Amino acid sequence: MSHALTADKSAGEDSPIPLRVTLARTRLTYLELHQKPVAHTEQTLATDYLARNRGNLAEYQKVVAAALAEEVDKARVRGVMSVMSKADILRARTDAQAVAAERGVDRATLRRMIAGELDTVMNACVDNTSSPHSPAGEPCRASFMLCLDCPCARALPRHLPLQVLVHDQLEARRDELTPMQWAQRFALPHTQLADLLARHDVRDVQDARADATDGDRAVVARFLTRELDLR
Template identity: 40%
Template sequence: MVTSLEDLPSGLGDLLKSPDGDLPLFRSPVGVYQLLLDLTALSRRHGDHVLALSGFNPRRTRPKDRWPQGVRASYIGKWAVKHGFPTGETVDGGPPPVEARRIRQTGIEHSRRPVAQTRRSMNDYYLKRSPAVQRESRTVVGDALRAEVAKARARRQIPVITASLVDKARRDLDAAAEEAGLPADVLQQMVNGELDTAATACSDHLAGPETEPGQPCTASFLACLDCENARALPHQLPVQVALHDRLAALRPHMDLAVWRVRFERSLAQLAELIGHYNAADQERTRSQLTPPATADDRRPRRRKA
């Protein structure tokens, strides 16, 4: 069997080399396979073989045994011993062991295609235990999670119409509308507070994400924080601050898992909107809010006789 250039017939190894000493036929699997077919053509013809790997063993006594074909696991061990590779445990500082399982594992890791096994076995046995595949999987999963987080953050960023743009709309409505990317009449209604929902304004209440086109939107006002039709204006800051603080105040009084499902995302979205204003504006807004009503405030009072 041919296992290296030293095993080739005299002079054939030199013919395979290029002038710079490279082995052009060994640059690709196709080149190696073609070379294998050429080298074993004679033995395949004499042994009437169909496999690519074929050879001649003069030590065999029976003529039909002198032309073996195929590869056995023991051949790899013999090749490893002959070329100075261990077949068992790795010796410190020495070359890595060469064995059929390692070659099979490496081949499957590179090709990601099942070889004489089901795809499930390939995934659960060969790829799952591979440190290289595990590192690659962590990278792929991490990239996917970061991409989803980026999408979520981009989605909750409601466009904020600043105070300067509101002042510009009062002076030059068309120019301000072009800057805001809205029709002039819609921007005018937003500035006037005519399109307010609760914490935001809606550019088109007939194009809600949960209703048929042309029908009035029936979604919760918290869903506005996820809607592409939503816009935030300065006069809505008090409502946004009050809603943010009330959602935060609910957290210790609810089951944490329930609170997270219902309100955690909305709280983060409101914090994003409030963050567009400086600390002084936020504190001034909070100082102007009416304290929430208590149970005593809501209890009807008796009239004096």
């Protein structure tokens, strides 16, 4: 049955043309509006539905670009965790007091941090009960992804392989999600990790990627599927 619906008027048209309402068009409209898969995977949504609809592609790209820019701006404002270099760790052997002061911790915490006793996933946590993400005095229950800009986090050289793996996995997920979903979920930590890796020599980052172990990859897999979150 016809409902006398018309399409949006295009440039050069004297009047809008009749709109043919079909199940396929209705489904595509719903998917565009909600950016969520229905009875299919997120990758199918991105590649088989949204990517094939060129009619509104330019507008969609503008929206995605704006979302990406917003998340990147957040990353630039919030920054990333404090980083200890190999030289800092070597210096801590002979001048622990100075290195501890530079990193905002006491000597005992510095020792535990260097020994790996305070490790989370991508860093060490120097004060688990003073997190900005939990009530004062209570253990932090936030996702380890939030360590990226936490004042309690300190990155040491041994954390570099895990940081590289997480960065690479977030990048790989671009092909599994719609551009908007990726921007909203991963653009912020991806940018923070990119900035963190940029603090290291390119060769060190390459070596960390090559030297990552199966154990590192297993930890990252569990981390990104949120198996390590406290629930």
